[in-house]
Amino acid sequence: MKFLRDKIDQIKKxxxxxxxxxxxxxxxxxxDTFLFVPNHTTKRGAHIRDAVDLKxxxxxxxxxxxxxxxxxxxxxxxxxxxxxxxVVPFMDAFIHGLWKVLPMIVVSYGVGLGIEFYFAxxxxxDVNEGYLVTGLLIPMIMPVDxxxxxxxxxxxxxxxxxxxxxxxxxxxxxxxxxxxRAFAFFAYPTFMSGDKVWVSDATTMDAIxxxxxxxxxxxxxxxxxxxxSMFAGTIPGSISETSVLWILVGAAILVITGVxxxxxxxxxxxxxxxxxxxxxxxxxxxxxNFGMLHLLVGGLAFGIVFMAxxxxxxxxxxxxxxxxxxxxGLFSILIRVFNPAYxxxxxxxxxxxxxxxxxxxxxxxxxxxxxRKKRVAKQLKTA
Amino acid sequence: MSTDIRIxxxxxLKLVGEADSKVSAVPRSQVYSINPSDFHKVTPKLVLKEGxxxxxxxxxxxxxxxxxxxxxxxxxGKIVEIRRGDKRVILExxxxxxAQDIFVDHGKKNPKEMTKEEVKAHLLASGCWPFIKQxxxxxxxxxxxxxxxxFVSGYSSAPLSADVEVALKDKVASFQAGIDALTKLTSGKVxxxxxxxxxxxxxxxxxxxxxxxxxxxxxxxxxIQISKIDPINIGERVWVVAxxxxxxxxxxxxxxxxxxxxxxxxxxxxxxxxQYYSVRICAQMKEIVSGKLASDNVRIISGDVLTGDKVxxxxxxxxxxxxxxxxxxxxxxxxxxxxxxxxxDKHSIQRTALSWxxxxxxxxxxxxxxxxxxxxxxxxxxxxxxxLDIYPMQLLKACLANDIExxxxxGIYEVAPEDxxxxxxxxxxxxxxxxxxxxxxxxxxxxxG
Numbered sequence: 001m002k003f004l005r006d007k008i009d010q011i012k013k014x015x016x017x018x019x020x021x022x023x024x025x026x027x028x029x030x031x032d033t034f035l036f037v038p039n040h041t042t043k044r045g046a047h048i049r050d051a052v053d054l055k056x057x058x059x060x061x062x063x064x065x066x067x068x069x070x071x072x073x074x075x076x077x078x079x080x081x082x083x084x085x086x087v088v089p090f091m092d093a094f095i096h097g098l099w100k101v102l103p104m105i106v107v108s109y110g111v112g113l114g115i116e117f118y119f120a121x122x123x124x125x126d127v128n129e130g131y132l133v134t135g136l137l138i139p140m141i142m143p144v145d146x147x148x149x150x151x152x153x154x155x156x157x158x159x160x161x162x163x164x165x166x167x168x169x170x171x172x173x174x175x176x177x178x179x180x181r182a183f184a185f186f187a188y189p190t191f192m193s194g195d196k197v198w199v200s201d202a203t204t205m206d207a208i209x210x211x212x213x214x215x216x217x218x219x220x221x222x223x224x225x226x227x228x229s230m231f232a233g234t235i236p237g238s239i240s241e242t243s244v245l246w247i248l249v250g251a252a253i254l255v256i257t258g259v260x261x262x263x264x265x266x267x268x269x270x271x272x273x274x275x276x277x278x279x280x281x282x283x284x285x286x287x288x289n290f291g292m293l294h295l296l297v298g299g300l301a302f303g304i305v306f307m308a309x310x311x312x313x314x315x316x317x318x319x320x321x322x323x324x325x326x327x328x329g330l331f332s333i334l335i336r337v338f339n340p341a342y343x344x345x346x347x348x349x350x351x352x353x354x355x356x357x358x359x360x361x362x363x364x365x366x367x368x369x370x371x372r373k374k375r376v377a378k379q380l381k382t383a
Numbered sequence: 384m385s386t387d388i389r390i391x392x393x394x395x396l397k398l399v400g401e402a403d404s405k406v407s408a409v410p411r412s413q414v415y416s417i418n419p420s421d422f423h424k425v426t427p428k429l430v431l432k433e434g435x436x437x438x439x440x441x442x443x444x445x446x447x448x449x450x451x452x453x454x455x456x457x458x459x460g461k462i463v464e465i466r467r468g469d470k471r472v473i474l475e476x477x478x479x480x481x482a483q484d485i486f487v488d489h490g491k492k493n494p495k496e497m498t499k500e501e502v503k504a505h506l507l508a509s510g511c512w513p514f515i516k517q518x519x520x521x522x523x524x525x526x527x528x529x530x531x532x533x534f535v536s537g538y539s540s541a542p543l544s545a546d547v548e549v550a551l552k553d554k555v556a557s558f559q560a561g562i563d564a565l566t567k568l569t570s571g572k573v574x575x576x577x578x579x580x581x582x583x584x585x586x587x588x589x590x591x592x593x594x595x596x597x598x599x600x601x602x603x604x605x606x607i608q609i610s611k612i613d614p615i616n617i618g619e620r621v622w623v624v625a626x627x628x629x630x631x632x633x634x635x636x637x638x639x640x641x642x643x644x645x646x647x648x649x650x651x652x653x654x655x656x657x658q659y660y661s662v663r664i665c666a667q668m669k670e671i672v673s674g675k676l677a678s679d680n681v682r683i684i685s686g687d688v689l690t691g692d693k694v695x696x697x698x699x700x701x702x703x704x705x706x707x708x709x710x711x712x713x714x715x716x717x718x719x720x721x722x723x724x725x726x727x728d729k730h731s732i733q734r735t736a737l738s739w740x741x742x743x744x745x746x747x748x749x750x751x752x753x754x755x756x757x758x759x760x761x762x763x764x765x766x767x768x769x770x771l772d773i774y775p776m777q778l779l780k781a782c783l784a785n786d787i788e789x790x791x792x793x794g795i796y797e798v799a800p801e802d803x804x805x806x807x808x809x810x811x812x813x814x815x816x817x818x819x820x821x822x823x824x825x826x827x828x829x830x831x832g
Contacts, residue, residue, distance in 0.1 A: 001718055033755060037720030041713050041750040045817040046689045046807035047682060048396075048710065051729035051736045053754020055721035057761060057811055060735050063723065126755055170758025170812075257723070258734045261763060316762040316776060365774055369792040372772075376616045 008032055026120040030127035057259055058129040064253035064260070065136055065240075065306065071233055072240030073097035076144045079199040079236050083208045097144075100200055101239055104139035107148050111155045112138075119164050128169035130176075130312070131159070137177035137306060140240035141299065141347075142184065143197040150188050154180040174354045175313045178303075178347055185347070193343075195219075198236035212236050213297045214336060214343040217286045223293070230296035241299040251305040260309040263318060264325035268304035269295060271329025279337055287337045300332055303346035313354040317364040324360055328353045387579060388611045390598030392770040394732060394805055396542040397745045398688070402648035402706075404549045406659040412667040412699075415458045417443065417476045421702040422513060423821075424522045424828060427454070427473050433465050440487035440510055440641030443476060451526040455510020457643045457665045459485040486640040494564035494636050502567040506632065509641050513702070514628035515568075518606060518621050519796035520824050530622040532571040532613055535562070537585045537626045538578040538596050540603030541687040541804075545648035545705040547577075547626045548584055549659055552646075554630040559588055561633030565624065566590050576608050585626075601770065606799045610771050615796050627705055647671075647700070651688075651709040652747040653681045662700065669696045671707055682750050684708040689804035690817070713751025721754065729753065732764070732809045757812040765816075768805040771797060775806055779816055782823030787830055790823055800824070 012032060015025045032038075033055070042049060077096030081088045112135045113127075120127040138155055162179030163172045185192045195211040196203045202210030213223045213235060225235050233243025241247075254260025272295055280291040294300065308314060308328050315324035328349050335345025342348060419427045426447040431437060437460065442453040460480040468474045489509045494502055506512045507526055517524040524530070537547045551558055566573050572592045577583035579595035586593065594612060596602050605623045615621055624632070627645050634642055643664040650657045655677045662671060668683060673696075684691035685701040688708050692701055700707065720726055723735045730738045730746040738744065765775040773794045781789040803816040810816065 004718075005716055034721075036716040036718050037751075037754060039714045039716050040752040040755065041682075042752055045815045046804050047684055047691065047693070047708075047750050048398075048688045048748040048808060049751070049753050049813065050733070050809045050811075051726050051731040051738070051753050052733040052809075052811050053721055053813065054757045054760060054811055055754065056723050056735050057733075059721065060723045126757070128757060130760065168758065170760050256734060311760055311762045314762070317774065318763060318766065321763075361777075365777055365793070368772065368774060368794075372616075372792065372794055375614065379616055 005036065008035065023124070024121055026124065026126055027117045030117070030120065033126075054129045058132045060257050060259045061133045061254065061306075062136055064250035065133075065140065067246040067249045068240040068243060068302065068306075069101075069136070069140060071243045071246045072140060073101045075233060075242055076100050076200055076239055078234060079144075079210075080201055080208060083199070096200070100144050101139060103148055104142065104146070104151055104239075105136065107151050108138045108155050109135040111152045112159050115156060115159045115164070119168065123168070125168070130163075130169040134158070134176045134180075138180045141177065141181050141238045141302065141307075143192060144200045144239055145197060145203060146184065146191055150184060150191060153187070154184040157183040170312055172312060173358075174351055175307050175310045178307055178351055178354075181347055182351060198238070210236055212343070214287075217290060218340055218343040220286060222286075223290070223297075227293060227296060230293060235297070237297075238299060238302075241302040244296050244301045247301045247305050254305065254309065260305070261311070261314065261321050261325075263321040264309050264314060264328075265305055267322045267325030268308055268329045269301075271326035272300055272304070272333050273329070274326075275330045275333035279333065285337075294333055294336065298336070298344045299346045300329075303332070303350055304328060307346075307350050308353070313357065315357040315360045315364075317361050320357070320360045320364045323364075324353055324357055327356075386592075386594050386612075388576065388594050388596045388598075388602070388608055390596070390602040390607065390611075390770045392767055393540075393599035393601055394768055394809070395540070395599040396688075396730065396748070396808070397743070398542050398710075399652040399745045399747045400650050400654055400657045400709075401543055402545070402549075402650040402657040402659055404546070404659065406549065406552075406646055406661055409660045409662040409666065409671050411480060411482075412663075412670045413480060414463070414667055415456075415460070415478045415480055415663065415665040416667070416699040417454065417457070417478075417665055417702065418699070419444075419473050419476075422446075422454070422523055424448070424520075424825070425452075429465070429473070431462055433462055436461050437478065438487045439484045440489060442510060444473075446523070449523075449525050449527075451507050452512050452523060453507060453510055454513055455487075455641050457641075457663050459483075484642075486642065489635060489639045489641065491639045492636050494560060494567060497564075497567065499567045502564050505635070506564070509635050511632045511635050511641060514624055514632060516623050518609060518623055518799065519615055520828055521799040521801075522828070524620075524622050528620050528622075530569050530571070530620045533565050533569045533573045533622045533624065534605050534609055534612070535565075535573065535575045535591075535624050535626055535629055536596075536603055536605040536608055537583060538576055538603040539705070540578075540596075540600035541689055542600065543648065543650040543706065543708050544603075544687045545646065545659065548581065549648075550627055550646040550705065551584060551630060554627075554633075555584055555587075557630040557633035557637060558585070558626065559590075559633065560636045561624075561629035561631070562588055562590055564632055564636055565629065569622070571613075574608070574612055576605075578603075598770070601802055601805060604799075604801055606797065606802045607770050610797055617791065617796060619796075625703065625705065628703070645705060647704065648706040649675065649709075650706060651684075653677050653709040653711055664700060664702055664704075666700045668694050668698045668700060668707070671700060672696065672709065676709060678711065680712045680714070681709050682712050684710070688748065689808060690801045711747065711749040713749035713753075715751065717751075732767070733811070752813055754811075754813055756814070759812055759814065761811040764809060764811060765806045768809055769802075771802065773798065775803065775816070778823075779803075779806075779814065779819050782819050782826075785826055787827065790827065791831075795820075795823055795827055798824075
């Protein structure tokens with residue numbers, strides 16, 4: 001380890017202060033700090049510090065995404081092969097899926113991190129770890145056959161307009177991964193919606209149908225799957241959104257480690273369940289009659305667990321998180337039921353609440369301010 | 384009368400190297416130094432020049448902004464050096480100590496028989512006034528003010544800090560005299576809080592409203608107690624005095640001398656036999672620590688690990704410090720140290736480390752930052768450590784934005800930097816919360832006053 005450390009210090013020398021390549025230091029440092037937690041000591045404030053840092057937090061989110069990702073890769077193959085053959089061996093499906101998904105992950109990380117590094121060098125700050133999560137999320141919420149160049153454009157849009165334009169990590173208003181998806185959704189609608197794109201090769205092979213459950217329901221058809229398939233995730237959809245089971249495993253990791261807000265997750269599901277229940281009482285169309293099964297299909301679970309909990313774009317106060325989560329659940333179902341053009345509502349619901357999160361926080365904090373002002377008023381009265 | 388204060392939010396950090404309750408004397412230092420930087424926002428105006436002889440308790444400088452506030456020499460001897468920095472700012476006043484102290488005789492007095500003005504004049508003349516601090520802003524009290532109440536926290540909850548029960552064991556009479564003096568200064572009450580868990584030696588103190596405090600750090604922080612007892616509103620002033628400083632004030636009245644002796648804890652994992660020492664304030668650090676350290680690569684802190692000041696071995700004990708803590712410097716690299724659940728010997732309040740499974744374990748904390756500074760990202764973690772009815776992250780952001788109205792609305796008057804020390808410790812993005820709050824308070828002093 002000592003040898004490696006010395007070697008790195010030697011390599012880093014031309015990037016040091018006052019040296020030739022000083023301005024590229026952020027890029028080199030970010031690679032170095034992935035190998036080694038630096039030897040920086042406390043200068044001001046408390047002399048001792050907690051073991052946690054943003055890298056650890058972000059990597060924990062990546063870990064939580066892995067189960068849904070692996071299932072999503074397998075399911076991408078399974079959805080295709082199961083329509084062509086009777087028996088689908090696990091590895092066949094997995095390799096078929098990997099062949100589709102891995103390039104998307106590579107493109108997403110490549111383009112996104114490239115832009116992040118560029119901004120870090122230009123602005124002279126360290127590379128933030130947020131993109132480790134965003135870069136993995138983006139391919140996970142895309143249809144499997146989404147062209148790579150469109151993916152690259154969506155990533156670039158999300159990072160430049162969605163994030164860096166606001167000042168970088170921690171300053172963005174919208175969730176960057178959803179910004180990428182929304183961009184793709186409105187820029188290339190034929191690749192992002194309809195009944196052809198949700199299973200690989202469905203656009204090119206007539207033998208394969210690629211409709212999602214919500215798409216079928218919106219078109220007035222039967223769902224065609226039982227509740228267990230919906231929960232396990234062996235249904236068509238965006239790459240990693242289908243398996244509620246594995247998403248809940250990720251949710252457990254987030255909640256147990258405390259990285260994801262349990263308040264948002266719980267209130268999100270509550271909001272969706274509440275709204276779905278109300279519509280099931282009304283029951284005017286198949287989408288309303290779908291009832292609690294709404295919780296098992298589409299991107300709802302994935303969105304609530306992994307997107308709504310993004311701390312930067314979510315509400316920041318504890319009470320605000322309850323309201324924020326609940327409204328995301330509510331609007332997701334509302335959009336599903338009332339807007340036939342968008343059978344899936346969770347993306348738009350989260351983006352909408354991202355915009356309103358500061359307002360929610362404002363009113364929560366205002367309560368605290370009012371308490372303080374009341375105290376003064378009381379003081380003046382008694383004085 | 385006694386009212387209890389119970390606090391749930393906070394954190395008791397368990398660190399290696401707690402001081403044993405034995406008290407020994409530290410040999411007299413050759414040189415004592417006063418650092419004006421200990422007195423925040425005070426611009427010193429020197430009365431004595433380099434080379435003059437001083438008695439213990441004789442004024443060396445006064446505050447330019449409040450000329451009645453005088454700062455006295457802790458020992459008798461000769462002013463050997465006045466070290467200055469940029470723009471001739473005084474960094475350090477070094478006094479070569481005599482073998483025996485010659486004290487200025489301020490006269491024995493009974494505070495109970497004195498008027499408010501007499502007590503005030505006595506404290507100001509003797510150099511005891513700087514022990515009285517004011518909230519809001521956490522600066523030395525202004526000599527013209529009358530506070531609505533005075534608060535003394537007899538419970539120190541910070542990690543490895545000096546236990547008031549040990550420090551004041553032989554000083555209860557002095558403490559009582561000090562309280563008697565302080566009660567003259569306020570129109571309201573003097574509030575004294577003690578550790579609710581133990582039978583405190585301060586329970587018998589008269590003339591105060593006694594409060595028993597329960598809960599984790601920062602329960603012992605006087606600011607937390609103020610907010611529970613009698614919160615500060617806009618325009619109000621309260622004063623706070625540390626318990627050992629109350630005893631020094633008491634000694635002034637009992638003996639007529641400014642004899643600023645303290646019992647400090649010498650603690651931390653790098654101290655061979657951590658225990659208490661009796662020492663004069665401003666003593667040289669090397670007299671306190673020499674021969675007592677277990678290793679070389681250490682950081683010596685005048686104060687506790689959360690709020691203290693870094694000092695070199697040739698530095699000195701701070702004016703207000705009640706402990707000296709010595710911990711390892713963390714100037715080392717850790718390969719893949721950011722991996723979740725790695726680093727079993729490091730404490731974290733987050734459950735991405737394994738320390739939450741070992742609640743009883745004591746840690747040998749070092750000064751490694753354990754990461755790099757980042758923008759605010761994670762939310763909700765600060766609130767867990769903030770017992771005040773305040774939104775810490777929103778207040779920090781208001782301070783960073785210099786938004787005075789918002790800072791006021793969010794409760795800047797109720798906080799001191801020390802109340803944000805745990806946030807410093809625990810924040811994922813390594814935000815320097817104490818520095819931000821200090822700068823915010825300074826802005827308020829300049830803009831609002």
